Amino acid sequence: MSYITHVTGEFAITPPLTWTEFKDSEFAPDTIVNSYDPDLILRVAETSVDTDDGPLLRRTATALVMREIDEYRAHNLLDQVQKALDAFPGHTWTGRLDCEGQENTDMWRVVVRDGRAVKVEPRIVWPDEDGGL
Template identity: 40%
Template sequence: MGYHSDLSGEITFNPPIPWGELQDSEFISPGGNAEWRRLVWLRMVEETVETSEGTLTRKQAVAIRPSDAGELRAGPLVSQLQEIVTKHGEGRTFDGHILVLGECSPDIWRVQVEDGKAVEVRPRIVWPDGVEVNFNDHI
């Protein structure tokens, strides 16, 4: 039991990470129950190309995606994202975010990469009369 959050979205990066950098990586999910081990994983794509030596399957990572496991506890999300950025972020640009929706309103936030750092971003609400609500005061 405990407080659960739903995670969605993804963070793409450029250039993709080639398989040579990823062999035996702890950031590639083997699937199944392993999805519980981390909140974020690298999203892999495979491309089949014809070469002069025959058919070649090229694997590379193109994005960071949330775990497929249910009932996640999002507390370590920023640190787990930072692990990936630290290991594979040099020379890459990042775009997008992972959205977190907690069980209780107004628990909504996201993580993204800014200048090589994983950061948590909290939204703000401004009512039509100009009054702003600070989410950090209500969580």
């Protein structure tokens, strides 16, 4: 059995990606054929817009989220987030992915800073022994 990492959270995309921007992307739900690659997927929102020709279905990608992968190992998570950032320039990415491994001290996050995917690890600080908690 390999080491498993549980990942929660998302990156909201502002403005949302248009259909033209994401339809052929490896992160688009309709293009994924491999059960383990890529690790992330775009969340697509569909809205009906009234037009002179009748209702039009508009699809936009509003967030980048983790796929449901059994026994996920997170080896390439940081690279995958960066690949998505690079694929869609001109958008703002807000949020984070919280990652927790099988060991109780294995916690970290993926955040976006200045257009780069960054791994952030927590700092554990002991309280002052004289001051209590």
